[in-house]
Amino acid sequence: MPRTRFSKQASEASAAPVVQEQNTVQLQDPAPEVARPAAPLSPDAEILARAQAGDHHAFAQLYALHKRRIYSLCLRMVGNVAEAEDLTQEAFLQLHRKIATFRGDSAFSTWLHRLSINVVLMHLRKKGLPLMSLDEAMEPSYDDGPGRSFGAPDLSLTGSIDRLALERAVAALPAGYRLIFVLHDVEGFEHNEIAAMLDCSVGNSKSQLHKARLKLRDALRQSLKGGKR
Amino acid sequence: MTLDTKSMSCEEFQSQLAELVGSGADVLNHPHILTCQNNCLRLYEDLQTIADAAKQLFPDQQPEDNLWERIESAIKKGDA
Numbered sequence: 001m002p003r004t005r006f007s008k009q010a011s012e013a014s015a016a017p018v019v020q021e022q023n024t025v026q027l028q029d030p031a032p033e034v035a036r037p038a039a040p041l042s043p044d045a046e047i048l049a050r051a052q053a054g055d056h057h058a059f060a061q062l063y064a065l066h067k068r069r070i071y072s073l074c075l076r077m078v079g080n081v082a083e084a085e086d087l088t089q090e091a092f093l094q095l096h097r098k099i100a101t102f103r104g105d106s107a108f109s110t111w112l113h114r115l116s117i118n119v120v121l122m123h124l125r126k127k128g129l130p131l132m133s134l135d136e137a138m139e140p141s142y143d144d145g146p147g148r149s150f151g152a153p154d155l156s157l158t159g160s161i162d163r164l165a166l167e168r169a170v171a172a173l174p175a176g177y178r179l180i181f182v183l184h185d186v187e188g189f190e191h192n193e194i195a196a197m198l199d200c201s202v203g204n205s206k207s208q209l210h211k212a213r214l215k216l217r218d219a220l221r222q223s224l225k226g227g228k229r
Numbered sequence: 230m231t232l233d234t235k236s237m238s239c240e241e242f243q244s245q246l247a248e249l250v251g252s253g254a255d256v257l258n259h260p261h262i263l264t265c266q267n268n269c270l271r272l273y274e275d276l277q278t279i280a281d282a283a284k285q286l287f288p289d290q291q292p293e294d295n296l297w298e299r300i301e302s303a304i305k306k307g308d309a
Contacts, residue, residue, distance in 0.1 A: 056304075063297055071292040085292055092300050161282045170286065185251070185283035210247035213276045220279070 048108055052100050059099070063092055066109065070116045076182045077120045079171040087123055091116040117183075117197060124175060161220060169219035177212035184209050237261050239269050246273060251280040 050058035075084035183189045191205040242261040249256050
């Protein structure tokens with residue numbers, strides 16, 4: 001489960017549709033005179049249930065509820081508005097195809113989040129972008145090595161990160177590094193979850209994350225240096 | 230996570246940074262940090278700052294208004 005953004009996701013999750021059991025069997029009341037009505041569904045659960053039954057209007061309502069979060073996720077992962085829109089479209093088309101298979105084992109928002117991540121990953125693989133480079137992970141290059149990690153004392157980042165500068169630096173990361181950084185540090189997934197998603201080892205995920213952070217540090221230090229000229 | 234209390238080189242310490250950053254471990258009292266003559270502390274603090282700042286990155290944004298029309302059209306065409 002994502003670790004960060006809890007407040008937002010929790011609020012969505014709490015509002016997220018949960019399919020409720022409606023066929024409760026009254027074992028201790030063998031002959032009820034009048035069938036007890038099922039508990040009413042929450043408005044969001046009702047929308048989900050109607051969408052699962054093929055109600056197009058309800059599907060449009062689901063889109064309206066989740067478009068912002070899914071589009072933002074795609075945008076973070078690919079760093080390109082046009083691609084993010086295409087991927088959001090693909091995610092909702094996949095949702096349309098698969099919505100009947102959602103059984104409520106997790107919150108609907110979590111399920112949709114995972115589905116969307118898979119859409120982005122498939123897209124990146126189709127583009128031939130190396131999501132993970134085992135060779136690179138196991139044999140750090142000179143550029144990535146610890147020797148370059150030391151900085152001039154006057155360029156500490158502590159407390160001085162400009163959010164927009166960091167966003168630009170993340171956007172400029174190579175796709176594989178950006179993916180790991182976004183999944184772990186922005187979206188809050190754990191290394192074992194990322195390893196499962198990307199079909200790599202936990203150690204590889206950690207290594208790539210470390211390199212991504214080092215590259216961001218370099219980029220931010222360059223940006224600070226430029227600002228001081 | 231358990232920190233290795235043996236003294237270690239800067240390279241060994243930095244190889245652990247992926248796990249230490251963001252872990253909540255008391256890295257400031259790590260034996261290596263307490264004795265390091267180089268800039269391992271600064272490196273750790275920078276990476277921790279980046280990891281902390283990442284949580285505030287990329288506030289949610291809205292897609293273009295016409296995206297739903299594209300999706301709806303694709304559904305009607307049978308692409309979904």
